[in-house]
């Protein structure tokens with residue numbers, strides 16, 4: 161991204177979060193100071209805040225093909241996921257206490273499922289195949305008389321696999337089950353039209369699309385009367401109480417407008433860099449492979465397993481060279497928590513620990529990628545030369561030493 165004190169900084173973790181774009185920041189700034197009024201107040205400063213929120217709602221709605229009245233701002237993608245999944249299950253519990261999700265959801269959804277389980281719900285976590293896809297037949301077979309809600313993520317944050325959302329929505333509709341999708345990663349990276357897809361509920365977040373952190377939204381299809389999850393005032397048409405995060409909403413709106421305008425170009429550029437990166441890495445480094453579907457995949461995602469070494473060690477060495485990436489596991493002190501996503505697609509334990517997620521975004525350059533490939537080649541060969549792991553050694557042996 162930039163060079164400071166001779167040290168190159170390369171950010172390759174756009175799926176974790178993105179920087180706020182300058183245009184987004186400039187749009188937000190006046191709402192901290194001059195136009196700070198409470199949108200619920202009747203005087204002018206309040207009214208200008210109210211109209212700024214209306215503009216942002218139009219911008220966000222437009223990006224997903226929704227009516228503005230179907231968009232409800234929340235504090236995060238996490239809150240939208242909780243509201244959609246737990247909120248719907250609770251709301252519908254007199255009809256049944258069975259809900260369906262997948263094994264590869266983001267923790268916001270996965271842990272919402274665990275919560276429902278503790279509350280006496282029956283939760284089905286669908287398996288996925290080696291590329292990260294659910295089986296549509298298995299989904300349909302898992303639907304019961306008492307199933308009230310299905311939640312399946314649009315695109316996976318670790319391996320980038322994009323599910324066939326329209327087909328899933330069709331199955332849910334056929335059985336009269338409410339369908340929610342976590343589209344936090346898909347937003348700004350995939351063309352989304354809630355009407356074409358036929359989804360009932362869809363979660364999104366600002367900070368994954370070059371907007372600010374701490375702002376998200378839930379799309380609620382018109383006619384679906386999902387009750388409010390929190391108790392309080394009448395904000396967001398009585399659906400989501402709490403004084404609006406004015407600057408966050410304004411920033412999210414602007415980021416959504418830019419994402420819509422740049423969508424085709426963004427996908428093309430990011431995918432080109434990603435494909436180049438994957439081709440070089442898998443071509444020039446031995447014993448490594450890509451995880452997740454190569455066909456139906458987020459444009460910026462490259463999740464790669466480097467055999468016989470620890471991802472955490474790669475991550476730390478890359479960090480010393482100014483490169484930020486993330487790993488599929490945290491092998492820190494006593495706890496070993498392998499990625500639930502890589503586990504679900506059947507990556508062996510020792511390989512999960514050698515997996516790195518590189519995610520490319522709008523500010524990534526070809527020079528950043530070339531630099532990363534060079535450092536990676538050097539790092540992998542250095543680690544392999546000192547590693548006691550080889551094709552005949554398992555992770556367990558190494559960890560128990």
Ligand SMILES: *Cc1c(COP(=O)(O)O)cnc(C)c1O
Nearest residue numbers: 236237238266268317344345365
């Ligand atoms: C980041 C993310 C979330 C959580 O969104 P926050 O706004 O950070 O709470 C949920 N789901 C997916 C797939 C994500 O990538």
